[in-house]
Amino acid sequence: MRLFLDTLYRIALWLAALCLATIASMVGVQLAARILDGVLALVHLPTTSFVILSLNEICGYLLAAASFLALAGTLKAGVHIRVTMVFGALSEGTRRYAEMVAFAAAAAGVAYMTWNLASFAWVSFQFNEVSTGVIRVPLCYPQAAMALGAAILAIALTDELVIVARSGRPSFRHAEDAITVGKEG
Amino acid sequence: QTKWDMPTPYPDGNFHTKNVIQFAADVDKATGGSLKIQVHSAGSLIKHPEIKRAVRQGTAPIGEILESLVANEAPVYGLDSVPFLATGYDASKKLYAAQKPFLEKQLASEGLVLLYSVPWPPQGIYAKRTITKIEDLKGVKFRTYNPMIGRIAALAGAIPTQIEVPDLPTAFATGRVDVMITSASTGVDTKAQDYLTDYIDAEGWLPRNIVFVNKAAFDKLSAAEQKAVTEAAKAAEERGWKASIEEKKIKTDALKAAGIKVSEPTPELKAGLQKIGATIAAEWEKSAGEDGAAMLAAYRK
Amino acid sequence: MSVLTLSLVLMLLLFAILGTGVWIAIALAMVGFVAILSSTATPPGQVLASSMWAASNSWDLTALPMFIWMGEILYRTKLPEDMFAGLAPWLQRLPGRLLHTNVVGCAIFAAVSGSSAATCATIGRIALPELLKRGYDEKMAIGTLAGSGTLGLLIPPSIILIVYATATDQSIARLFIAGVVPGIMLAALFMGFIAVWALINNSRMPPPEPAVPFLERVYASRRLIPVTLLILGVIGSIYGGLASATEAAVVGVFLSLALSWWSDTLNKTSFIDALLAATRTSCMIAFILAGAAYLTAAMGFTGIPIVLAEWISGFKLPPWALLTALTAFYIVLGCFLDGISMVVLTTSIIIPLVTKAGFDLIWFGIYVVLVVEMAQITPPVGFNLYVLQGMTGRNIFTIGTYTLPLFLLMCLAVALVAMFPGIALWLPSTMFDMR
């Protein structure tokens, strides 16, 4: 079970990273074409006029998918931020219960979010909603990816709730205490 | 008492939004305050691309969108932005009349009721250079944000490029875009004089906004309230068309006053644009099937 | 319940939920949920999905993960060492000597990094040990580092400005360029402070090191070439017409990768580490933006922002009084909230108010960044303080007292930018208002 869950979070995180790398690659190709055309125009050769149609929309959809698919992996790495000031003032014993309340509330909230994102994607599918740009992209795919990411986060939060109940502290406590670079923006 | 939240895409100063606010006030007055419409302008409540869906689902009971924004969903939504088909207010009105039954049918199939539709001023060509013939568009970076404009770019041999409105000044200043087609209003609102020089009043087409209501929400109103809404909508439509004509004059004058070179298209350019328009109209007719043929026939009658 | 009471209740609720250790994004969404339930018949779940979707699928926001990724790549290169070695010989000659490496190093690194804490950590990792080893005053070394790190937000690229731009529909490129002059001004204020302090407290400065001959200084400067090229590449791609601000972030990623490859720090591990770290950090921020978007939509349904804006404009405050009140409010808020939450809460409540008061939204973005910068160095919640706590072992309240003079200089900077809006608006107007 442990192995299964950890693999699930890891795959989702990797998919998210892949989405971001795809954004970089697509924009990179477009930029390269633009530079090439600039050079060709400079030496009076015919240009390629290569354009990735609807690049902006597609990158936006990839970003939405990436942001949500990475949710669980980000939680597990202790990177999602929260105010732990109050926890710092509590004894370890009390903190355990406080943590459990936080995880239970968050898990319930994210489960609700998952449900709504899923039905949002489903209605998009039924309504046959498509993007407004030059290329018709069905919106239910990126929306479904968002719902999936939220679902995995709900699982991860429940997972951590169980871990705290058993061991007294979340698995990412160490990472969360050591502040990671770049967190606040 | 019923309260309706109404998301609209454009800011308070825009003539469409002013018209919507007047519409809401009219409804308030006619129903003696039993139906209150709270207008949330500039996408502050729901962003433009989500508004139609939100009304469809009942998240918000009433809303306004640019009709052609959803042209990818059904061809009928794209008729008003077929370029160089109906280029003045009179032609545009005729086109709207031909389209209306089919538009209402499409909206009804989505559980929506059309209240009214008001056009933007005609679309003109903005550029940082002089354009006298269609060949001048070849190889220039052409702002593209919907399939119809994408076709214009493709047929004119221009390079489509995507620029968001807040980014327009930077994009023109740095040469990421050379030409765009939009109304005089947008030019004034984005201070076009800061970043480009020429405006060709080509009267390409008159894209319309549509205001619609969720049918279930509408049915819940009393008969008197329904009548108040429909009558206010009728008044808003008349007022809006007049305001649009007014807007065209005000904004074109404002462009001139700001030092933009405003000109009529040359006959060569006009002929080239019309040729492109005819191709796109034929393509549109094909995509819209029988209904499309019926709409065009009714318009051309 | 009146709208004003409701807004107070929701505010308290937000702080209560945050206090229980629920993640910020989820807490914002929870308050949004309650706000909708309390005041309209609108289905809260549909608003949730619709607003989160609208906030998450955004081309402009794509700049965020890309700039973060760029910073993560650079963090793993030798760029910071090179910068220190190239700058130190020149700065030796100013009163305050190497203390200036903190400010100048941060200002330069800020031009390739969008984050305040990352700037602070990257420069601090190199500069702080050097300064302490040479006997510089610890309070000054740590304090100026914490303060200068905040330049990461004002000097473009800036994550906070991207967040602000996408939330308020402003041009990222314009906001970026608007941050340049205020950023340089703030750096100059910091350097002036260091110089004055060094002249007064000469006894607390270490003995001067032998002067480096001019040619050697020039030779050492070659190590500044990579960072210069990087800055020119990113900024140049925007203002040279190659790329939009979003695409420029991708230019930054590729240039950083090239730099990393050239300096032999690029390998499979460093590439994957940087990518995954960027994925996580941008996920964290995007999630907060999604939660905040829901809260913003919910606020729209409650009508709070409209009523609040009318209520406050009813006092007919002169603009300076409104700004003073806002600044005080932000300083208090900034003690307890992180920068992004401050910006996203701003956009749901404050923007209608400042729009009504007639402020320019580009100018206001720079103002917001300045107050968010202050928040980075005020305890108990201040990320630059955390970074330095990790680095020095001092607790954040102690570090907070070290940074107090810089905090006051930032207040001065806010006053200057308020009195002379041209500091922020002049450069964007000259850059774009030409044909």
Ligand code: NA
């Ligand atoms: Na920066």
Ligand code: NA
């Ligand atoms: Na703080």
